Amino acid sequence: MMTASLVMDPHPSVLHAGDTVGQAVKLIMEHRYRNLPVVDEQGRYLGVFGINTLLRMVLPPAVVVEKGLTTAPFVTDGLHDLYLRLAAVEDRPILEFINEDAAVVTSDTPLVESLLVLYRTRTSVPVVEGEERRLVGMISYWDVGSHILEQGH
Amino acid sequence: MHSEDAVHMVFGWDAMWFAGILFVVTYVLIMSEKINRAIVATSAAALMVLAGVISEQRAIDGVDFNTIGLLTGMMAIVAITRRSGVFQYLAVWATKKVNAEPWGILVMLALVTAFLSALLDNVTTVLLIAPVTLLITEALGVKAYPYLFAEIFASNIGGAATLIGDPPNIMIGSAVGLSFNDFVIHMLPAASLVMVVSMLPIYWVWGRHLQASEENRRRVMNYRERDAITDRVLLIKSLSVLALVILGFAMAHTIGKQPSTIALAGAALLLLLDNLGRKPAKQTESVHATFSEVEWVTIFFFIGLFVVVHGLESTGLLTLVAGEILTLTGGDLTVTAMAILWGSAIASAVVDNIPFVATTIPLIKSMAPTFGGAEHLMPLWWSLALGACLGGNGSLVGASANLIVAGFAERSRQPIGFISFTLAAFPLMILGIGVASVYVYLRYL
16 A cells, blocks of 8 residues: 655654754755754654744734734734844744644555645645654655656656 | 422432532532533533432523523624724723833723623633733733733622623522612622722732833834724624613613523624625524634533522522521621621632522522511622622632633743732732622621
């Protein structure tokens, strides 16, 4: 049976548990990553940190917190205010901000099910293995697209 | 109570024992919060009926549909009104009125919270105000804790001021036949006094230390409150209906209608106005969205609780307890009023005030013969309302609104610790009850 391992990138860029927000920002902005998996020293998957995490950091906490403001058209913060929020946390470890609840698949997850997760989460999906949830790859739209298109050749 | 109608034996047990034990277990389970309170209350109600403590018809009679209708109607009105952005407007407007001065903002947000809590339910109020508070305190560069603390107090104090402000008042008003105006006349002065007195220690502990830079205050002053209004047409419709409903509450006694009729009529009118011109499919979607914001857990909790208390009452147990209380207080109205005020305050600080009030209402009613008739019980009703509403300030678990704010603070990484809150809140609640005691004594005893 075709599984997630067929379409994943087995050598994805990763962030490490000890990285700071500043280091993560640099990497994400340089390579225009949307989402990066975060791993510990043993290569175990811990969560994801991406461009949406950064956006969350620069917005007022009151609008991103659960049950916070659903709209804030009266707030007049400018770019400098947004930068200040980011600067205030740039030396903090990314572990404080990672999304631990992001959807993941295992290397055994059937292909269609894996793509369904990709379709629903709308961002790259980590592939983990075993009870220790060791990161073994990432599935991105581009990897999937190129694998599908190869079938025409 | 119609104890002559009561069943005397249930499963070979004395019905009074069975109902009493079921009531205590229900109470303990509600307090433990291990099982959803609506599940606990409705299950206990089902057991009361299935065991035959009360008949199905008497169980239905025990449900106070005036309370249920009032709560449901107001929740639906608020669900539609909040979409207009008016509550954010009010909070930002109030903030700018004091030039974004930190202590001034705390006072204004507390006043807005108290005002809204008097007209809406407390949980809705804090859900609306806490996020704006977080936004403003972040912009000011000050801790949110003192603001959220003051808002918790303001929501419970403001809720005490009117018939519709807090569920205990709705239940008392409905059970005794007290009008919206009765509550404004008797409870508003007491709530206002308690509010003023409560703000003094808050100033002394936190307020005088609050400071913000000119730049941060300017950020807040730059907020454009007018832009908070996201739907002007809906705003006009909502405020018009809300004004009509408040007017209806004020005139309810004159026109001979129950508050629930007015609230439900208001909700129906606002639903109609909100959906006029929409296609049927969109209307269904919109009505579904509005009804989904009604807190059905709370509504079913009430229904179950009413049946449980009615079952307990029908066994004559509450009359016995009332007799014991009267023996302890020597049948003296002043001592009984103070016992109810302080007892309900302390109890409401640690247990949910809704079951407490639901149980105490029939208890007080059965004291009527001792004090010369139902018309002489008024000091006791006001004592119960003040104690149950203000007592909610005593700890984080004292009122649902407190827990909502605490949960929000936790998610915002500014946690409100149970112990630290109680250490500050309990003495402040006692101060408020002291003020209420003086008020009750001077005005009614």
